[in-house]
Amino acid sequence: MYQQNTNSLASVFQQAEYKLGGHAPRNVDLLKQAFDGMDAETEADMYGQGKLIGDFERKMADYLGKSSAVFFPSGTMAQQIALRIWSDRQSSKRVAYHPLCHLEIHEQRGLHELHGIEPVLLADADRLIRLDDVTGMPEDVVCLLLELPQREIGGQLPAYEELEAISAHCRARGIKLHLDGARLFEVLPYYRKTAAEICALFDSVYVSFYKGIGGIAGAILAGESDFTEESVVWKRRHGGDLISLYPYIVTADYNFDLRVDKMAHYWAGAEKVARLFNACRQVVTVPEVPVTNMFHVHVALPPEQVEEALVTVAQASGVGLSSYVRPKGEGSYFELSLGDRLDLIPEEKLALAIKLLDEALG
Amino acid sequence: MYQQNTNSLASVFQQAEYKLGGHAPRNVDLLKQAFDGMDAETEADMYGQGKLIGDFERKMADYLGKSSAVFFPSGTMAQQIALRIWSDRQSSKRVAYHPLCHLEIHEQRGLHELHGIEPVLLADADRLIRLDDVTGMPEDVVCLLLELPQREIGGQLPAYEELEAISAHCRARGIKLHLDGARLFEVLPYYRKTAAEICALFDSVYVSFYKGIGGIAGAILAGESDFTEESVVWKRRHGGDLISLYPYIVTADYNFDLRVDKMAHYWAGAEKVARLFNACRQVVTVPEVPVTNMFHVHVALPPEQVEEALVTVAQASGVGLSSYVRPKGEGSYFELSLGDRLDLIPEEKLALAIKLLDEALG
Numbered sequence: 163m164y165q166q167n168t169n170s171l172a173s174v175f176q177q178a179e180y181k182l183g184g185h186a187p188r189n190v191d192l193l194k195q196a197f198d199g200m201d202a203e204t205e206a207d208m209y210g211q212g213k214l215i216g217d218f219e220r221k222m223a224d225y226l227g228k229s230s231a232v233f234f235p236s237g238t239m240a241q242q243i244a245l246r247i248w249s250d251r252q253s254s255k256r257v258a259y260h261p262l263c264h265l266e267i268h269e270q271r272g273l274h275e276l277h278g279i280e281p282v283l284l285a286d287a288d289r290l291i292r293l294d295d296v297t298g299m300p301e302d303v304v305c306l307l308l309e310l311p312q313r314e315i316g317g318q319l320p321a322y323e324e325l326e327a328i329s330a331h332c333r334a335r336g337i338k339l340h341l342d343g344a345r346l347f348e349v350l351p352y353y354r355k356t357a358a359e360i361c362a363l364f365d366s367v368y369v370s371f372y373k374g375i376g377g378i379a380g381a382i383l384a385g386e387s388d389f390t391e392e393s394v395v396w397k398r399r400h401g402g403d404l405i406s407l408y409p410y411i412v413t414a415d416y417n418f419d420l421r422v423d424k425m426a427h428y429w430a431g432a433e434k435v436a437r438l439f440n441a442c443r444q445v446v447t448v449p450e451v452p453v454t455n456m457f458h459v460h461v462a463l464p465p466e467q468v469e470e471a472l473v474t475v476a477q478a479s480g481v482g483l484s485s486y487v488r489p490k491g492e493g494s495y496f497e498l499s500l501g502d503r504l505d506l507i508p509e510e511k512l513a514l515a516i517k518l519l520d521e522a523l524g
Numbered sequence: 525m526y527q528q529n530t531n532s533l534a535s536v537f538q539q540a541e542y543k544l545g546g547h548a549p550r551n552v553d554l555l556k557q558a559f560d561g562m563d564a565e566t567e568a569d570m571y572g573q574g575k576l577i578g579d580f581e582r583k584m585a586d587y588l589g590k591s592s593a594v595f596f597p598s599g600t601m602a603q604q605i606a607l608r609i610w611s612d613r614q615s616s617k618r619v620a621y622h623p624l625c626h627l628e629i630h631e632q633r634g635l636h637e638l639h640g641i642e643p644v645l646l647a648d649a650d651r652l653i654r655l656d657d658v659t660g661m662p663e664d665v666v667c668l669l670l671e672l673p674q675r676e677i678g679g680q681l682p683a684y685e686e687l688e689a690i691s692a693h694c695r696a697r698g699i700k701l702h703l704d705g706a707r708l709f710e711v712l713p714y715y716r717k718t719a720a721e722i723c724a725l726f727d728s729v730y731v732s733f734y735k736g737i738g739g740i741a742g743a744i745l746a747g748e749s750d751f752t753e754e755s756v757v758w759k760r761r762h763g764g765d766l767i768s769l770y771p772y773i774v775t776a777d778y779n780f781d782l783r784v785d786k787m788a789h790y791w792a793g794a795e796k797v798a799r800l801f802n803a804c805r806q807v808v809t810v811p812e813v814p815v816t817n818m819f820h821v822h823v824a825l826p827p828e829q830v831e832e833a834l835v836t837v838a839q840a841s842g843v844g845l846s847s848y849v850r851p852k853g854e855g856s857y858f859e860l861s862l863g864d865r866l867d868l869i870p871e872e873k874l875a876l877a878i879k880l881l882d883e884a885l886g
Binding site for chain 2: 187188189190191192193194197200201202203204205206208234235236237238239240242268269270271272275276277372378379395396398399400401402403404405406407408409410412
């Protein structure tokens, strides 16, 4: 099996003057910034109670247009719980999602091991779930999870009309529709919709605060009150009802206010950067034209060669384009999510770096 | 059912100049203190990796005398996982613990709902598990959880020789012994043992950082490496493998260093305060002579009357003895865990307050 020589590329990236993706280095400054202006006597939340957590849950419920919202330490926990609740209510262990859904590939089969739920995988791994996948689901599927955007295929989105049609179909059949909105904030500019408008198509919604928002960790699960109340019981069972979650809540709230209105700007950045990459002879981006701040960079060369090229580029230009490369078929790829850092790179430096990449890839 | 008039007592307690239990108010100052001296460029932990989490896990493994340790967001998560691992290894869903075990009364039956484990309850609720309870367990029990001290009965401890005998019995029968050490640091002075000496009696150990240690939240699960490696997989499944746990790790480490050697001091404080309470005519403490920094205050009067007395005392003396009262049989009780705050109360003020309590209780 291919072994990544990450140490070398990762450390060159680390030392590069400019870095392409993300907002800032993952260090404790993120926490310090959010707490700096805060009154030290602000009362902690306690087992889900108190003003600090209550205010943020209310703010998010309103933003998402749902009756109620609950803060969770992680999306893994929030989403398993959502699917368990919908599954229990209809006494069926069958839910459906994309083959590259987070629950399928990043959670060590927690949904099965903890909840006994067996998913039906819809669509091929390299494309979005379509209406005909949904209308063709087995009869006993009681809940469908849709991820917007579909992260593992570069952050693709269905047309809004297709989303509406899928939602209408599920409503008509009594199939619960759950939104994996890990990157929901990021899709609003493309759809030209509010979060509440999109969430109205779904019965339950999860959003994350450490992707585009740039917090430390944490998630919100939102829906009708009877649903969220049940989720609080499951949060306790999962060991997620910590005595205090405020380190994540305060940083989520601070960075939400800082960045939620910058998603169109990040998207524009992604479009610009994708154009530069697509001008390289060995490179295509997926999607070719980004619909959010993210995309995947596919290179028709083996990872070793791409890594070497990225090292060369970083050393020559001072711009780290990626800290890693993963194998993909005969070639390789890496993911980019554009954020605050892009604005720090002088345009000509970035153009030069990607031109150097083209040359290095040959 | 009895409804606590907590608002009134809780708010009077809140405003009292002196407060008897704990270290400090639960506010964000705790976080600020731990991070104040910290370099903002300190790298975050990432999905369980990195120096920050690795160093603390190593430090705790060494302190507990185990091969390996894993940081968890909560004890609820860590302990369910420990029992699941031991249960899976011996293909039996039977584990044993005390009727007032945290898993039995505070976790919404998570152990059953998530792991399908059915506990055997040992001993009567109002006393410790004894050797004869253990030797009399059903044959199919594969794991025993012991809590030191047994919190829900005031923080009682078995004689060390009995603990050794229970451990020897379990070893001989191949029964895994798990330590609920939520308050392990607090028992070391009474046993005159190191944590490692006590933990050597157990196959797996959980410790908490927001009881006597006074952190924000978080737990360590320790044992042999094959056990902790499996626990990391389950941590991911439970949704506890957050991208970063450093807010809890940094505050745990900071407060561990600050307080781990003060447990004998807190215990001495508890002995002193318990003597004062036991001089009240309607009051007995459980245990009568504390063996850690904690005990329960039992009053032979209904909660309403005790609350009223505590309000009177706080208003007259400026000392808040408790923020709540709970019903217990015909009478009532509250829990005390002595910490840094005790040192702030002038001795004569505290003596006066408890004398006033005696008078108010009549």
